[in-house]
Amino acid sequence: MSFPWANEYKPSHPFMKWMDEKLPLPRLVYNSVGSGYPVPRNLNYFWNFGILALVCLTLQIVTGIVMAMHYAANAQVAFDTVEHTMRDVNWGWLMRYAHANGASAFFVVIYIHIFRGFFYGSYKAPREMVWLLGVVIFLLMMATAFMGYVLPWGQMSFWGAKVITGLFSAIPLVGEPIQQWLLGGFAPDNAALNRFFSLHYLLPFVIVGVVILHIWALHIPGSSNPTGVEVKSESDTIPFYPYYIAKDGWAVGAFAFLFCAVLFFFPNALGHPDNYIPANPMSTPAHIVPEWYFWPFxxxxxxxxxxxxxxxxxxxxxxxxxxxxxxxxxxxxxxxxxxxxxxxxxxxxxxxxxxxxxxxxxxxxxxxxxxxxxxxxxxxxxxxxxxxxxxxxxxxxxxxEKPLPLPYSITESVLGKDEAAQLAPAQTATA
Known part of the structure; x- marks a missing residue:
């Protein structure tokens, strides 16, 4: 988003001038999350869930890499390697519980983020591409989460994989070949575990790439806001830093408190007890159910x-x-x-x-x-x-429908109908 009143990046230190000339990474950060990025001044706490989604994604990648160091994608030992990580690896229990509950936290954050978009019309022009890339991220998340659910190789992991991949067999003519290609055979086994483990490890980095595009697309028209009114003047915006950095920091702190409460006191509340039983192809669970974030679909x-x-x-x-x-x-x-x-x-x-x-x-x-x-x-x-x-x-x-009258500007929605306030500079309005 380019506004004439946006602060320009002007390095003063010789090294930073040289860096800005050769690799303008500081300029990119300044224009993306710093004082060079003006943001509508009326964003409420529903707009904090974007940064919370990024926190969850980072948490999943870090804990997932650690978990992968101790995991073996083999049907004979997969369950035991997860138990070994929980019981014998230093802080392994923390990595496992943080990764498992981090997936649930990620979906909670994303569902709120999506339904905020539904209500506030974040999918409307000129932000269609932001929305479309967000839906792509959600689809990639679902694929990643499904494959991750299979990896512990408990009862629900095995039968969940069998049921979900069996859905492809409903497609006429090509359904069964697709199912066999996904599993590497006629039923979930070593080949399926290897495929799912490889894709589960790869897809989060694909998500990172799409997230970068998502943020890039957002910065072209700028952030939406609760009124849906576009920015008209400098008084409608405030710099992302320090105002929204502080607000996002508060949200991250509140999220961390709730997440740690679940992690340390109720780590298995969102899991299924049957998944602590090793996979047994000869014993079908009484009630096969996916993880809670797949339930509506x-x-x-x-x-x-x-x-x-x-x-x-x-x-x-x-x-x-x-x-x-x-x-x-x-x-x-x-x-x-x-x-x-x-x-x-x-x-x-x-x-x-x-x-x-x-x-x-x-x-x-x-x-x-x-x-x-x-x-x-x-x-x-x-x-x-x-x-x-x-x-x-x-x-x-x-x-x-006949909509209600919109405020003249974002400033009016915050301060009321005050012409002087509408024309005042952002520094005076936020003093």
């Missing part, structure tokens, strides 16, 4: 129980499960409202808080429940509303 998958003419129910479930995320790619074009923020869209707000949020809550609950009534019926109702919200309700609401 698992519920959509299981919502299809009857064939539709020549289309098998399993195939429809697979298509709906993938379609439930792919529909996010089209949000910038499905929502035609000229107003971005849901704060000023009364009809949209009602459908969001009393429609989409309860539907997602039901899907989360039913995805972890047994595949029996009434959970199947509730999954079907919630799935129907989920797709209707994005494909039917959102386009219609955006066309017919």
């Amino acid at each position: 698992y519920a959509i998958l299981r919502a299809f129980t009857q064939d539709f003419f020549f289309i098998p129910a399993k195939l429809m479930g697979v298509l709906a499960m993938f379609g439930s995320i792919l529909v996010w790619f089209f949000l910038p074009w499905l929502d035609k409202s000229p107003v971005r923020s849901g704060t000023y869209r009364p009809m949209f707000k009602k459908f969001f808080w009393f429609g989409l949020i309860p539907a997602m809550a039901v899907l989360f609950y039913c995805g972890g429940a047994p595949a029996e009534e009434p959970f199947v019926m509730l999954s079907q109702i919630a799935s129907l509303y989920y797709f209707a919200h994005f494909l039917i309700i959102l386009p219609i609401v955006s066309a017919i």
